[in-house]
Amino acid sequence: MKTIWVFLFALLCYQAESAGFNGLGQTPQMGWNNFNHFPVGIHEQIIRETADAIITTGLSKLGYVYVNIDDRWANLDRDSQGNLVANSTTFPSGIKALADYVHSKGLKIGIYSDAGNQTCAKTQPGSLGYEEQDANIFASWGIDYLKYDNCHNEGVDTKQRYTKMSKALNKTGRSIFYSLCEWGQEDPATWGPKIANSWRTTGDIHDDWHRMTSTADKNDKWASYAGPGGWNDPDMLEVGNGKMSTEEYRSHFSIWALMKAPLLLGCDIRSMSPETVEIITNEEVIQVNQDSLGVQGKKVSKKGKLEVWAGPLSNKRYTFILWNRSPESASITAKWKDIGPSDDSVFKARDLWNHSDLQDTFQGSLTSTVDSHACKMYILTPSSS
Ligand code: GAL
Numbered sequence: 001m002k003t004i005w006v007f008l009f010a011l012l013c014y015q016a017e018s019a020g021f022n023g024l025g026q027t028p029q030m031g032w033n034n035f036n037h038f039p040v041g042i043h044e045q046i047i048r049e050t051a052d053a054i055i056t057t058g059l060s061k062l063g064y065v066y067v068n069i070d071d072r073w074a075n076l077d078r079d080s081q082g083n084l085v086a087n088s089t090t091f092p093s094g095i096k097a098l099a100d101y102v103h104s105k106g107l108k109i110g111i112y113s114d115a116g117n118q119t120c121a122k123t124q125p126g127s128l129g130y131e132e133q134d135a136n137i138f139a140s141w142g143i144d145y146l147k148y149d150n151c152h153n154e155g156v157d158t159k160q161r162y163t164k165m166s167k168a169l170n171k172t173g174r175s176i177f178y179s180l181c182e183w184g185q186e187d188p189a190t191w192g193p194k195i196a197n198s199w200r201t202t203g204d205i206h207d208d209w210h211r212m213t214s215t216a217d218k219n220d221k222w223a224s225y226a227g228p229g230g231w232n233d234p235d236m237l238e239v240g241n242g243k244m245s246t247e248e249y250r251s252h253f254s255i256w257a258l259m260k261a262p263l264l265l266g267c268d269i270r271s272m273s274p275e276t277v278e279i280i281t282n283e284e285v286i287q288v289n290q291d292s293l294g295v296q297g298k299k300v301s302k303k304g305k306l307e308v309w310a311g312p313l314s315n316k317r318y319t320f321i322l323w324n325r326s327p328e329s330a331s332i333t334a335k336w337k338d339i340g341p342s343d344d345s346v347f348k349a350r351d352l353w354n355h356s357d358l359q360d361t362f363q364g365s366l367t368s369t370v371d372s373h374a375c376k377m378y379i380l381t382p383s384s385s
Helices: 002-018 044-056 094-104 131-141 158-171 209-220 246-258 274-280 283-289
Strands: 030-033 066-068 108-114 145-149 177-180 198-200 231-233 263-265 298-303 306-313 317-324 330-335 346-351 356-363 365-370 375-382
Touching (some): 066 145, 094 108, 094 131, 108 131, 131 158, 145 158, 246 263, 246 317, 246 375, 356 365
Parallel strands (some): 030 066, 177 198, 198 231
Antiparallel strands (some): 306 317, 317 375, 346 356
C-alpha cells in the first residue's frame, strides 16, 4: 500500500514538474516583438498600430497574442523611488496606458529588461539588484511577459540572477510569462525548465540564410529539454524582413514550428507582403508548433546538405520536413527508421504547404524533390485511423 502512495506522489511531482514552473507556456508562445524590424526607433505608436494590425489581419485568431516591447522603452534614470520610468519622448502615455490599450484588443503585452546594470543598448537601467521592485511595477502595469536579457551583468552568477527574477515575478501574484535571454551561454536548457517558460539557446538571429540555418542547428542540440511549460528559444522570426527569399522564409518558419520554437513575428505587421502573410498564417504548420504532445522535432538524417527533420505529434501522428540546404534542386527521402515508427507501418501523408493529401499511402519511406533552400513539410497519420 505504502508503495502505491509513494508512486502516486512521485507521479504528481513529475506531472507538476513537466507542466512547467508557473503553468504558463503549455505550448510555445506566439506573438510579435519589435527588435528584428525596429532594433532602434521603437515608440508607442508602433506598438498600438501593431496591436491593431494583429487583430485586423486575423493573426490573433491564429494564436499570435503577445505584443512584446524590446530594449529602449525606458528612461536611463529611475525615478526618486527607484522605479523604472517609460521614456517620456517615445512612450509619453506610459506603459500602463499602453498595456490597457493592448488588453482592450484581447491581446497580451510583454516587456524587456536585463539581468545586469544596464540593458544591451545601454539606454535604460537593468534590473540587477532591483528584481522585486521591477517585477512589482511590471505587474502593476499589467505586464504579461518578461524577456530578460544578459548584458552588463557584472559577472554575477547567471543562475542566481535569473532565479531571483523568476521568484520576484512569481511573488507578484500576476501570471507573467518568463523568457530568459541568456544566449545559451551556460546551457540554460538544463536549468531553465525549473524557473522559466523559455530560454534562448543561441546568440541573435539575423535576416540571413546562413545565420538562420546555423541558429537552427545550435537549437537542435537541446531538443530533449523542451516540453509543455518550457521551450528552447532559437530567437525570433525574420520572416518578412526582406533579406531572404520566400522559400528560405518558408523553411525558417517550418523548422521553427517543428522545433516547437516560440513563434514571435519580427516583421512590420502593418505592411506585410502577400508571401509573408501566406507563410505566417499557415494554420496547419502552426498546429504542428502548438500540438499538445509538445515534443520538439529534430534533425534525424543528413546527407550533405539534404536533411530530414522530424518529430512525433499527438494521436500517433508524425511530422517531418524534407529540407534542401544545397544550391540545387534534389530528391530527399525520409525513412521511418529515422523518424520513429516501425518500418512496416503504413501512413497517409498530408503536404502542409500544398494543403493537400497525397494520393498514395506510404510504408517505410517517402521521397520527394525539393528546390534549393526550400522545404516540404508533411504530417503522417496511421492509415487505419
Ligand atoms: C540582445 C538580445 C536581442 C535584443 C537586444 C536588445 O542581447 O539577444 O534579442 O533584445 O539585446 O538590445
